[in-house]
Amino acid sequence: MKWLILLLLVPSCLAHLNVYLSVAEVMRLLGLTAELFYVRDGQINVYALNFVVPVPATINELHFTWQSLTRKPLPYTLSAEVKSNSEAMHPPTFNISNEGYVPTEPQTWRVDLPCMRTIAAEVDLTISLNVSTGSSSTTLHFRRKKICLKEAIRPAVRVDSVPHAPTSADIFYAGSGCAGGIILIAAIAAAACRARARKLRRARSDEQDAHAFLPDSSCKSAASYTSYRRPTSLPAVAAEERARDLQQRIAELTIQRCRVRLRSVAMEGTFGRVYRGTYADEEAREQEVLVKTVAEHASQVQVSLLLQEGCMLYGLHHERVLSVLGVSIEDQTAPFLLYPWDAGWRNMKLFLLACRGVTIGGAPGGAPPPPLTTQHVVRMALHALDGLLYLHSQHVLHKDIAARNCIVDENLRVMIADNALSRDLFPADYHCLGDNENRPIKWLALEALTKRQFSPAADVWALGVLLWELTTLAHQPYAEVDPFEVAAYLRDGYRLQQPANCPDELFAVMAYCWAMSPDDRPTLPQLQIFLRDFHTQLTRFV
Template identity: 30%
Template sequence: MILRYLIFFAQLWALCLANVNMFISKEEMNRTFGVKAELNYIEMGNVSSYSTKFHYRVMANIDYLSFTWNAVGIVHYEVYVESDDSSVLPIVRIPLKGTVPESLQDFTVEYRCAGHRSGQFAVSLYFTFKYGNKEPLKVKLRQEKICASRDGRRGLNGGYEGHEVDDTDSIDKAFFVIICIAAAFLLIVAATLICYFKRSKKEDMIPTRLPTSFRNSLKSTKSAQPFLLSTPRDGPPTLSAISSAPCSSSSASGNSIIPSKPRNIDVRRALLQLYQDRDAFQSLPLDMEGTFGEVRYAIWRQVDDVLNGDVDDEEDTFCNQEAVYTKTLKNNASPIQLDRFLSDALLFYNITPHQNLSQVACVASFGRFDRPETVTDFPLVCYRHQGFGNLKKFLTICRHGDKTKGAQTLRTHQLVSLATQVSSAVAHIHKYRIVHNDIAARNCLIAEVNGRLQVQLCDSALSRDLFPADYHCLGDNENRPLKWMSPEAIANELYSSAADVWSLGVLLWELMSLGGSPHAEIDPEEVYTMILKGKRLQQPNNCPDQLYEVMLCCWRVLSEDRPSSEQVVHGLRDFNIQLSQYI
């Protein structure tokens, strides 16, 4: 009898504590929307007003969408789905009634287009969750399915609806497969013969006067001078350069150093030109947060005057959705912080775009900047970005190997490519006589574009708030990134393009150390003294000698002895080309 009571009270307690979670995973968001961020609908029974208002767009080449859910305790559900047009048939791939699983599981919603009309069609997914004596939790999720006009749509099983396969089709397919196999076989044979002759030719090109052991090492590593593979005792093979560094003393002489000057940007004019209505932005969960500011991904729904198809719904005037990376201030920020935030964010305003430079795409507000009395919120500064977000955060995740957060194994040639890209962005702003003053991994964004990593240099807005450990004060209430700064900038506040090159060298070190903290063992107050004594950051593991030499060139004490950013770019590009030939 006592056991029955205990079981009853345990079940009652479980019902009282019951809750549900439901979200779209980061991997699914990346697959279907191109944004590497998680979209939470329900978290421990709390419904996200941001996410449930968002109309999730399912593109024409996407046939299904996966949701992830689980329950704490016993949670019953009911679900049904409806489409506003018969051109789309949505199918939920779970029972319409049941119990939410206690472990994280995925379920899918399939979207089948009839193929008669092209356009954008609304689909709604309704959930009702029941647990304990609580009021049922009702949630509505909105999707927009894009359909293209064609005879059939591919389903989850890989087949096409509305098309019957007869014997003639089977014979034609079999014949086509045989032809493809034969052609592939001929291509493989031809490629093998070409590789064989090229390899023989390369071996013949090795000078016969070299020692036999050296000739064998060249053959075994498939490389030639100036790089040899060496294996250190405490790590995997690295590339060691036996040639001189790409920036020598002679190449650095005669540089034209650009002094740092305020850009004197007309902030009001810039805000008027960049203005967008805040209602057009659907914020996603937080990516980073500081004391006074925050960073989020968001979806920018842009009005397109040219409608595809014959859809009459008023909401369908929003035809383009674009992922953006946003920065804004919290309500506790002061007017002084707002002025600093906007001046930092507009550093690259109105200069020629560059693929490795992240510039402000727009600034959003609920009010209008031409009528200041209507503006009651802090501006939302937006950057076009579909990727991993902050470079420093990404490198740290990769160093720790956390696969659940998107960690990747970064190869040497990838890191050298990133170094070349960000150096190119620095050289670009220097052409416009703009000095950054805070070049670091924390002020870069990284994404994957066409299968390759792409880095973009960004402004320093909110960096002091988001990364307070990277900034230190020397008694004047001005936080500075001392461990990234050149000696003349620390001692005399002399900022210039040469000081940027010093910081660029530290950023290259951050890349090769996967987000390591520079001079972590040195107190900020001692950095200047240690630099004058010849202290430099140590060569990271697996960092090629030639790339480390570039860093050392950037860290010369006298600013006139450092290479220009353009010289760093040329050196890294040459090095990257050579590196790609031997990896």
């Protein structure tokens, strides 16, 4: 009853007030061209107030815009409180007084967040605005999570107090040093030229070998895009451990073909097929499996991609990751990749499409699943995030996080899978931009699309697109944008639109994942905290 009374009192108290973040402020914080209203014509946006907005380390001040819609200013009081890690940040300050009147014209005020730079921490703070109409008052709480970084210690610079006049010895040594430097640079350049020549010769040799069975115009079948990549900054020990040859992995995973029994086709593309079947181990115990293989007319490149992409998750064990169970390779036959399977598991993109009555690629029809709630969507996103967090802890970049590369069971539990055959089974999701390389253009971060720079932040971008897929039931992202124009579209600041019935705070998480700079995007642990908090808020009202 108290909660209902509060809802009735709020509009009467704030009936003539606007409080919002301007387009410029939302772009600066979230990389989105839109206004974010907390109060519009007296109506409070509860979702926006409940969302904890992350503030990157590069941003040290916040801007709010307000306006009294009455003929006279409204009295206010303003305060800010640091909730955690107060030793990482000085008390916030305002550029306006803590008490005064909300002006009748739109006015922007600032909150400064001065980090001490002595420790690195995430600081939780709340900005409280109390507005009074004389007979009643209402307090609005804006919650923020400021990231403070520890300032790097700069080496001391020694400055001689007495100027030193150059001598003939100094000139001689300086000239010798310059000559030695020139010789060193020339030697490095010569070595680089020799290395580049060897690389070009190897590339030409590989290209000739590839063209022996692959026509130049065969973009779709010759996709060389591989989903998983190890970060280049791996420690030497970890790099050596992960650099095992593909043939060694296949040898360790090899199973006998006679133990595999194919039952029915689950999905089929131009060059690949996915079967449901069973596998009997050495003790004759059978288990359900999913078998990925290529068609008889598939090229050697497609066979190599199937094995390379399917085996990259080998040795990884996590409840949110679907790893390969075995590999079967026999002469004159297509290779089999086996995955553990359950009758209730489905490809997540096909599941989402079924939720709105759409079937593709030979997927089974039937009655659509029950409607997904926002609570379901957030929980599924958390499962995918947990799996991706595990992959990153194992120094694995996925590079193709999307609904088509996830599995969901009948209890809506999600697992991340590889992208073997994804380009063939979901051809509309991949495009070739004239570079003979099929890539998931509309899921890639801007730096991955234009510079082929992949990092954990690029996976975070794709995770934001996956969250958008969940809320739209697998609608095609940027459906109206030509693949050749996507890079310019993103560079100009455009992003995916907010889906219908998507809460503002959930869309704010997506938009934060699509920040232009990789450094401004949230980390996976930060996203985990935001989504868990939001899921907790949702469960309180269900």
